[in-house]
Amino acid sequence: MDKMWSGRFSESSASLLDDFNASIMFDRRLYREDIEGSQAHAAMLHAQGILSTDELDAIHKGLSQVMSEIEAGDFEWKISDEDLHMGIEKRLTAIIGEVGGKLHTARSRNDQVAVDFRRYVVRKNREIAQLIKSLMEVVVDIASKHTETLIPGMTHLQHAQPTNFGFHMLAYASMFKRDIERFEESRKRINISPLGCAALAGTPHNIDRQMTADALGFDSVSINCLDTVSDRDFALEILFNISTMMMHISRLSEEIILWSSYEFGFVELSDAYSTGSSIMPQKKNPDVPELLRGKTGRVNGNLISLLTVMKGLPLAYNKDTQEDKEGVFDSIDTAELSLEILREALKTMTVKPENMESACQKGHLTATDLADYLVEHCGVPFRETHFISGKAVARAEIMGIDVSAMSFDELKKIDDRIKEDVMPFLALRNSMNARNSEGGTSTKRTLEQVELFKNYIKGLSI
Ligand code: ARG
Numbered sequence: 001m002d003k004m005w006s007g008r009f010s011e012s013s014a015s016l017l018d019d020f021n022a023s024i025m026f027d028r029r030l031y032r033e034d035i036e037g038s039q040a041h042a043a044m045l046h047a048q049g050i051l052s053t054d055e056l057d058a059i060h061k062g063l064s065q066v067m068s069e070i071e072a073g074d075f076e077w078k079i080s081d082e083d084l085h086m087g088i089e090k091r092l093t094a095i096i097g098e099v100g101g102k103l104h105t106a107r108s109r110n111d112q113v114a115v116d117f118r119r120y121v122v123r124k125n126r127e128i129a130q131l132i133k134s135l136m137e138v139v140v141d142i143a144s145k146h147t148e149t150l151i152p153g154m155t156h157l158q159h160a161q162p163t164n165f166g167f168h169m170l171a172y173a174s175m176f177k178r179d180i181e182r183f184e185e186s187r188k189r190i191n192i193s194p195l196g197c198a199a200l201a202g203t204p205h206n207i208d209r210q211m212t213a214d215a216l217g218f219d220s221v222s223i224n225c226l227d228t229v230s231d232r233d234f235a236l237e238i239l240f241n242i243s244t245m246m247m248h249i250s251r252l253s254e255e256i257i258l259w260s261s262y263e264f265g266f267v268e269l270s271d272a273y274s275t276g277s278s279i280m281p282q283k284k285n286p287d288v289p290e291l292l293r294g295k296t297g298r299v300n301g302n303l304i305s306l307l308t309v310m311k312g313l314p315l316a317y318n319k320d321t322q323e324d325k326e327g328v329f330d331s332i333d334t335a336e337l338s339l340e341i342l343r344e345a346l347k348t349m350t351v352k353p354e355n356m357e358s359a360c361q362k363g364h365l366t367a368t369d370l371a372d373y374l375v376e377h378c379g380v381p382f383r384e385t386h387f388i389s390g391k392a393v394a395r396a397e398i399m400g401i402d403v404s405a406m407s408f409d410e411l412k413k414i415d416d417r418i419k420e421d422v423m424p425f426l427a428l429r430n431s432m433n434a435r436n437s438e439g440g441t442s443t444k445r446t447l448e449q450v451e452l453f454k455n456y457i458k459g460l461s462i
Contacts, residue, residue, distance in 0.1 A: 159363025197225035253289030270348035302327035
């Protein structure tokens with residue numbers, strides 16, 4: 001009968017219930033947010049004349065001691081305490097006596113857990129954004145070295161048009177920029193104080209919610225207590241931010257896996273970030289990008305799982321909500337580890353420009369240029385030029401060569417409007433540089449984008 005809520009009970013709880021009901025083994029990671037929240041709450045109760053100075057001093061000292069015990073690994077986390085809120089309060093009362101029981105005046109675990117979790121999520125939103133920034137630095141650095149390295153641009157995983165590898169990497173830099181913005185912009189919806197909402201309806205005590213919000217670094221005080229204690233949008237938001245970011249990482253991983261194959265041979269991961277096979281001695285496997293791709297599935301699961309937990313809950317707090325934490329913790333840990341390992345794997349990856357460039361010699365990457373030439377220089381409508389260029393491709397296939405390697409003599413047999421000045425249009429590098437419209441792949445435009453991303457990174461204050 002040692003439960004804080006056991007007043008109306010005549011029997012002790014079953015140990016099976018304790019195991020099932022407890023969150024202390026995972027919510028203990030919120031101890032810092034919880035103790036800081038309690039310190040701020042106590043200071044406000046004192047300022048409002050609800051706690052005496054002696055009581056406040058005792059509570060402050062006691063909470064500091066609990067914090068030290070936890071950080072020294074001396075704190076005993078007990079399943080029977082149910083959650084960290086009660087575990088900490090119980091220990092506080094053991095240290096300072098009955099006055100510890102006054103801390104919970106004008107507060108409930110319902111607003112307390114929302115305070116702890118929101119502050120944790122705000123902190124992690126920023127830390128993850130910082131990690132994306134450092135990954136982005138590596139991506140932009142690789143891009144800046146390869147603005148002239150030809151690589152086949154693909155659609156449907158088929159050769160499409162020549163691009164450069166820098167341009168390709170900057171596509172990922174663009175995604176990571178949006179990811180950073182998404183994490184940063186979430187802050188304004190998450191960093192709102194629930195403290196003082198109590199169980200669901202507010203409190204009859206004369207509290208000052210703005211004071212605790214300021215002390216805890218919240219940007220504002222929540223509007224409606226009923227919503228505040230039951231809302232978990234903020235947790236869903238970080239889960240969504242992580243899933244989207246991981247989806248980007250997963251697409252890059254997929255490309256690295258393809259590029260590392262013998263068939264592509266575009267890149268080689270360093271030994272430090274590759275693995276071997278237990279049976280096939282020749283193998284060097286891309287386990288890192290494969291795991292990144294796989295873990296993306298897991299974080300997506302966490303998002304769907306919380307959406308599902310929340311969708312049928314009547315207002316206000318329901319214990320189902322306790323299921324919000326493990327998935328969020330898992331997604332956050334996964335995101336942090338993934339961002340770090342991808343950054344290191346990319347930093348140490350060897351790029352093989354010769355193989356990328358020789359791959360450009362197949363697949364008629366400049367067929368569109370032949371059509372564009374006929375539009376620009378011969379005034380032929382694009383639909384017709386498309387057909388003529390298709391015929392050139394068919395002829396090249398029969399000859400077993402690439403369109404870019406066709407002679408003028410062959411080309412003029414296909415359409416006599418084709419003149420000798422067509423030849424530069426079929427050259428791969430010219431084709432890449434011809435796509436010089438804003439945001440395009442030309443080396444000039446790619447360098448512009450490199451500059452833009454470098455400035456973006458430099459200007460970030462996260
Ligand atoms: N451990 C609980 C959770 O994580 C804390 C809130 C409990 N509130 C309650 N009324 N049972 O959701």
